[in-house]
Amino acid sequence: MKKLYIIGAISLLAAGCKPSVDITKEPTAGDAVFSYYMAIGNSLTAGFADNSLYVSGQVNSYPQRLFEQFQKVRVHGAEGNFIQPLLHSDNGYGWDGTGTSITDNRARLVLGWSTNCYGKTSLAPMPLPTFSPDAADASFTNPDAGDQLNNIAVPGIRVADYPVDGYGNPINGNPYATRFYHDVTKSPFTELSYRISRLHPTFFTLWLGANDVLGYATAGGQGDGSGSASPIFGNYYSSTDITPPSVFQHIYDSIVSVVIGTGAKGALINIPDVTSIPFFTTVPVNGLYLSRQTQVDSLDAFYRSKNYKFHLGYNNFIVQDNAGVTRQAVDGELILLNVPQDSISCYGWGSVLPIKAQYVLTTDEIQNIKLFTDKFNSYIAGAARRNNLALIDMHSYMASLKSGMVYSGVTYTTQFVTGGAFSLDGVHPTPRGYALIANEIIKGINAQYHSTINYCDPNKYDGVRFP
Amino acid sequence: MKKQLLTASLAFSALASFGAGYQINLEGLRQMAMGGAGSAWVWDASTIFYNPGGVARLKTLQAYGSIMNINPSTAYGNTTGSTRSVAQSFTTFNFYFGGTVKKDSRLGLGLGIYTPFGNGLKWEDGWTGRFLTQEVQLRTIFVQPTVSYKLGEFLSVGAGFIYANGTFMLRNAIPVQQYGAGYTYGPNADGGVDMRGQGNGVGFNLGLHFKPSDNLQVGLTYRSQVNMNVGGGNATFYVPTSLKTEFPNGQFETSLPLPQVASLGIGFRPLGSDKLTICANVDYTGWNSFDSLVINFKQHTDQLKDQHVPRHYKNTTTYRLGGTYKISKVVSAMAGASYDQSPTVQGFVSPDLPDYDRVNISFGASVRPAKRITLLAACEFTATPKHAVTYDFGNFNGTYTTQAITVGIGAHYNF
Incomplete structure (x- = not known):
């Protein structure tokens, strides 16, 4: 019986096993006064x-x-x-x-x-x-x-x-x-x-x-x-x-x-x-993705006078700079998040039409x-x-x-x-x-x-x- | 273009969570009561675990069973507050059957079923570290058939084959939240993941048992590493509806090393009689095999990538010392202590296993009410000092302390 008591006591001890960590320090104002x-x-x-x-x-x-x-x-x-x-x-x-x-x-x-x-x-x-x-x-x-x-x-x-x-x-x-x-x-x-x-x-x-x-x-x-x-x-x-x-x-x-x-x-x-x-x-400057050679060829043809070259995969967008000049964006330039995304995906912005100047940081x-x-x-x-x-x-x-x-x-x-x-x-x-x-x-x-x-x-x- | 909105990896540093082994070191009640020092002295059939070389020293066949109740509690604090882990209680058991088949036989056989590794830690819902860990649990069972042979009075040897089976579970929060109805801001309910797996592995253990005299015994043992390979664990994600395809429920693979251990033990009777027995052990554990936790998901998405969490565990040495005092022919009392180094390395201490060097103090008693029967009881108190650590991988720092009380009872019967 005595042993049962001991085990009971140990179990109680186990239930009371509650470590704690309190390393919080009272915050102080130092040289400042935060009252108002x-x-x-x-x-x-x-x-x-x-x-x-x-x-x-x-x-x-x-x-x-x-x-x-x-x-x-x-x-x-x-x-x-x-x-x-x-x-x-x-x-x-x-x-x-x-x-x-x-x-x-x-x-x-x-x-x-x-x-x-x-x-x-x-x-x-x-x-x-x-x-x-x-x-x-x-x-x-x-x-x-x-x-x-x-x-x-x-x-x-x-x-x-x-x-x-x-x-x-x-x-x-x-x-x-x-x-x-x-x-x-x-x-x-x-x-x-x-x-x-x-x-x-x-x-x-x-x-x-x-x-x-x-x-x-x-x-x-x-x-x-x-x-x-x-x-x-x-x-x-x-x-x-x-x-x-x-x-x-x-x-x-x-x-x-x-x-x-x-x-x-x-x-x-x-x-x-x-x-x-x-x-x-967020919008990458090279977000113009061309998946087919026919797309590449037609854009090459479209911009022949400016000698822009396109290739399969990701190309830099065509943008309008602040002086109103249409050109291909260069690496490091930024396209703004508020650019109408539908205009890019559906209406040729960035390829046959330039992305308007207010959406581009040159x-x-x-x-x-x-x-x-x-x-x-x-x-x-x-x-x-x-x-x-x-x-x-x-x-x-x-x-x-x-x-x-x-x-x-x-x-x-x-x-x-x-x-x-x-x-x-x-x-x-x-x-x-x-x-x-x-x-x-x-x-x-x-x-x-x-x-x-x-x-x-x-x-x-x-x-x-x-x- | 819009699909690019969700490309890069979501703020999902999670799954940093699985604690490796928490070596339990509770494979025999008498040894537990003696600070865990057990490889030198052959007390009973638990030597199947502690030193398989000792099995051939047992006088008869013996059945041994024990059950332990572990009650750990961990507290975490930083400069802004503190919290304590959710109270949990774990039960482990050992069962051994073995010894010499016939009286004066040199051959010993045995079977051990025991639980050498395990871990369980659960934090309050919504606690600040929930994106690293909410709950972890590891349970292992080793099954070990053993053969032992007594070369002479001086030396006996033994070897065991280990089949290991284990289950683990981990949960943590994912920092994505869902709108309430009509895009309102409801309570801050995080996403989460619940991962469960089952694995198995094989290994072996070896033991040499030296007995220069009745008053001096020496044990040298080695247990191999066991790699628990989890092939088809299930990951269940709780995320907003729109992210379900990014976090598909599915299978994952991982592997956990249950490390190798080498032990040297010495036991002696300073009074020259069986009144008092003192045992000491040094255990060297090869934790450095746990360099990182790798979780490979079967199905990957932009958000769900394989996880590679650095752990950089180091090998550890544990020192154990204990004694048994025979009060009468019927009753003995045991006491002991150990100092158990932690494998964790500063900078890599995650809240799923905020381990630190542990100090264990233990005591127990055995009673032999009849010739063939021995009853055992033991209690161990474990504490880690408060220690300030960092987990650079998750930029999560704080001070932890752990305490655990374990009580165990058991019996063995000689045939």
Whole structure:
């Protein structure tokens, strides 16, 4: 009997065998004060994804992730609520500033089945089939009586737009600004000062500048790209050209000085290499596939005067460059993701007809984009250095994605759809991608301010969803 | 053009998951209670496993059976939190039948059925490492007919043929998610894969048993590597409907090395009587044959490619020490300890087998209520110190600690 007792006791011991590992450390604020955090930026900061602004994207923005981590700091951690100008629905924002619905390009993209002219059905991004804009989304009612707003990012906004009065004007203004700007007749600078007076931020992140080159890039390099553009109206620069560097530097420095005017500390995030994102890298320049010799012969004949030679297999597309010249693309040139794919597969674009200039980034245009991205980033780095702010090198980080990156068992690449980091528009991250960005920012903040903010867990959040 | 959207390999680093052997080292209760030191002293028919050379030393034919209950638990932590593996309990058994056919015969014969390798680890659903592993399980059964011959009092030899059969299962999440109805965002439900397979292999073991005197015995044994070849495992994928063709359910092949082990054991009676017996063992295990885990799928797609997961295991040495104290003619008590090196190499420690050097402490008792019958009970406590490791292949780092309690009971009967 005694032995039975012993075995019973051992079994109880076994049930109580519970090892534990607690190596969590209390996060600390270091030299920074995270009590009141403000996020300033463009679509990347607003939580834009799938070519649209929608509430599930907004609540997964990287500022939201940062706030959640700042909140866990006991001394000098974030206080109160993190207020973003949230939409109500997941449909996508479908209003212009006059309250007219603009259904053409605001519906959230989803992966769905589509059939091309040959009757071939495949999985592809398409606008939400049941899109109907939610009337409640046309304007934003702040839940905070004091009009506090922590994320004042506006999709599409450039550094160059900051001094422009009437930026949120219901007519011809930016509808995303119209939604929540305190005074739509004034400039983003005025809005920034107003929001600072409401929140008194002690910490900020500032991620602006991508649109000062991206507008030119996503329009296929439609402006002249020399960085010497003049305003097309008042102090407003064309949104499809590159902002002149001197203008960029002057305004960027002013934004920084306004934000740090109340003593806030923060992080400046630089401009990613926009040409490495799926929007530019998904459609291969040599996507003209010829499977039969008769196709080769007829194209050879068609372009005899230009002496273009075709061969079986993959050939470089025929494109139109910015000067309107039709020619064969050269290696390294980029075809944009928004090129009408049916026109290529069914209507001879890229072969007997050129792919239109707005869907092509030529070698010169790519050079311009790289040149000015580097230039703007040197200004951003200078501003961080002079003002002792953290500099987050998102340019290098996103470049590291290009060759593939593994994080907690998930492989991320810049591959469209399957890469995991980018949403269906090929420009904006998925919730999981935004979480990775938040962690990269935390790394830079910790290094600059000797803080020990914890990373978030990207595996908690969505990648691309499939039907 | 649209079909190119889904070409490159999907974010599917998964299938990194199968832990190789988790050597169980619980093939006899008395040896288990003595820190696993067993190749030197011939106690009972479990010598079929511990030293086949000892079978011819058994006085009679003996039937031996034991059953063990293993209760492991592993905890994982990183700087943002911690979790513990799902409580699981595994039962293993040993059965031996063998000895000398006739009294004073020089020939010993035996049959052993035992479970030398196994592993089981299951993490909570939704845990952060789920894309590397959600659950693994390996079970093996070795069947070993054995022949042994006593050349003289000084030396007996033995050899066994091993037929091994095993099953394994692994599950992990795949980072693809499905829309809810009408393209809504439902709960974050990942895709997943469930792989099950059955394999077999053959091997052998050899033993030399030296008995210079009644108070000193020495054992030298070798067990060959057994390659468990899994020919037709079944992989079942749980993915969104649109990806079904990219992740077709189907067969796969893999092979797992169950490594070779060489042991040197020494046992002696320091008091010059059978009151106290001390045994020590050094085991050298050839884990370096587990260089990588390769899984070949029968059907490949753009997303589903063969998996090649580096493991780079290293050979290990295990030190064992134990003693038996004979309290009376009827009752003995045993105790022991061992230090078991882990084959894992920093940089390659995956959460499916977050192994580390183990310390085992064990004790047990035997009772002989009747002349032919002996009852045995043993208990072993295993712990790995907390260790911070990295798994570079999956960029997954953290600190682990494992504890396990094993209890076993058994009996043998002399014919």
